[in-house]
Amino acid sequence: MDGFAGLYCVNVGYGRTEVAEAISRQAFRLAYYHSYAAHTTDELAILSDRLVKVAPGKMSKVFYGMSGSDANETQAKLVWYYNNLPGKPTKKKIISRERGYHGCSVRLDDGDELLSRPHGSAAPADLHTGVPHHYWGANPGESERDFSSRRAEELDQLIERLGPDNVGAFIGEPVLGTGGITPPPEGYWGAIQAVLKKHDVLLIADEIITGFGRTGSMFGSQHYSIEPDLITIAKGLTSAYFPLSAAIVGEKVYKVLEDGADKVGAFSHGYTYSGHPIGAAAANAVLNIVEKEDLPGNAREVGAFFQAQLKEKFAQLPIVGEVRGVGLMGAIEFVTDRDRKRRFDPTLKVGARISEAARERGLIARAMPHGDILGFAPPLVTTKAEVEEIVGIAESAVRFVMDELTQDGLNI
Numbered sequence: 001m002d003g004f005a006g007l008y009c010v011n012v013g014y015g016r017t018e019v020a021e022a023i024s025r026q027a028f029r030l031a032y033y034h035s036y037a038a039h040t041t042d043e044l045a046i047l048s049d050r051l052v053k054v055a056p057g058k059m060s061k062v063f064y065g066m067s068g069s070d071a072n073e074t075q076a077k078l079v080w081y082y083n084n085l086p087g088k089p090t091k092k093k094i095i096s097r098e099r100g101y102h103g104c105s106v107r108l109d110d111g112d113e114l115l116s117r118p119h120g121s122a123a124p125a126d127l128h129t130g131v132p133h134h135y136w137g138a139n140p141g142e143s144e145r146d147f148s149s150r151r152a153e154e155l156d157q158l159i160e161r162l163g164p165d166n167v168g169a170f171i172g173e174p175v176l177g178t179g180g181i182t183p184p185p186e187g188y189w190g191a192i193q194a195v196l197k198k199h200d201v202l203l204i205a206d207e208i209i210t211g212f213g214r215t216g217s218m219f220g221s222q223h224y225s226i227e228p229d230l231i232t233i234a235k236g237l238t239s240a241y242f243p244l245s246a247a248i249v250g251e252k253v254y255k256v257l258e259d260g261a262d263k264v265g266a267f268s269h270g271y272t273y274s275g276h277p278i279g280a281a282a283a284n285a286v287l288n289i290v291e292k293e294d295l296p297g298n299a300r301e302v303g304a305f306f307q308a309q310l311k312e313k314f315a316q317l318p319i320v321g322e323v324r325g326v327g328l329m330g331a332i333e334f335v336t337d338r339d340r341k342r343r344f345d346p347t348l349k350v351g352a353r354i355s356e357a358a359r360e361r362g363l364i365a366r367a368m369p370h371g372d373i374l375g376f377a378p379p380l381v382t383t384k385a386e387v388e389e390i391v392g393i394a395e396s397a398v399r400f401v402m403d404e405l406t407q408d409g410l411n412i
């Protein structure tokens with residue numbers, strides 16, 4: 001039982017013959033043509049039109065890539081180019097959040113210090129703002145709303161410190177994914193967007209995990225009333241049946257690009273495989289399933305059951321600090337001391353052991369990197385009966401490791 005949809009991507013589930021057939025059909029019809037200099041293919045044109053219509057806000061154009069990482073770098077280049085045009089050439093820095101994850105190519109804008117430490121990062125540390133995780137970040141007694149306001153004030157101060165004329169964009173996942181499957185605290189996105197508007201800073205919504213239904217809305221931005229200028233998608237776009245990603249460009253940004261291209265030259269960008277027709281055919285077939293089977297609706301309904309089951313089975317266990325999630329993504333965070341919020345000694349590898357025990361029992365659930373966290377993101381076609389199976393196996397795995405810890409003399 002795959003409780004993580006591969007890497008939160010096989011949203012329509014495995015073995016969907018209609019997607020395989022669309023891929024095969026396209027490979028026979030026209031296996032490749034490029035999308036440089038106003039060329040395109042029919043499947044790609046259809047897909048672009050659908051994406052612009054289905055995405056939140058006023059979107060205008062789509063740049064395609066092969067991975068989430070390259071699509072986010074496309075966004076960075078768009079931000080730099082956008083600010084060159086109105087004559088703000090210094091407005092180029094991109095702020096991300098601690099524990100944010102936006103890919104692992106050159107990681108211009110990545111806040112995931114844990115993952116980038118081994119090789120170092122091109123991004124100076126002052127480009128990262130605080131992680132929106134109330135459980136670990138709030139002061140004693142601080143409400144979610146007050147915590148969100150504090151995070152927004154910190155962002156405001158960071159932009160002031162860097163100089164608003166030097167800050168081009170803010171990038172964030174509507175729900176932190178790799179950073180621990182952490183939904184934003186109440187009021188967070190409203191408070192953050194007010195700061196970005198004040199300083200004329202673009203918002204890039206990294207919807208690579210949350211796009212196409214995972215939160216229970218088609219996009220995480222709709223779920224949290226986010227109004228992005230640029231949206232990054234990958235994973236669920238083709239349900240990983242073919243590597244395809246995209247940077248969706250909002251009207252506000254595109255208008256500036258269009259009006260000013262003759263002043264500084266056209267936006268020079270594209271890969272040989274950008275907008276690959278087989279990927280486009282796969283994405284159209286996947287979108288058909290997402291729409292026909294109302295997968296956002298399933299994620300909302302089955303997701304509510306899933307969240308309730310997680311809370312019911314795990315929230316009271318002595319080694320569980322927090323159970324959290326939204327739609328069909330969720331996490332259980334394990335601690336050694338619930339009252340004082342103390343983490344386990346990392347050498348005990350509690351999260352990894354629980355994930356391993358789950359796998360031995362037939363369930364893939366992921367040990368997340370930022371602590372002892374068991375993460376879930378099952379396909380969006382998951383049923384309530386399958387949720388019961390996932391939660392049942394996870395409970396057996398957690399109780400097994402909890403017993404081991406007790407036998408080892410750990411006072412929990």
Ligand code: PLP
Nearest residue numbers: 067068069101102103177206208
């Ligand atoms: N952004 C987010 C939110 C992700 O979760 C990921 C991958 O997990 C990426 C970007 C990078 O995507 P890729 O691995 O396709 O380069």
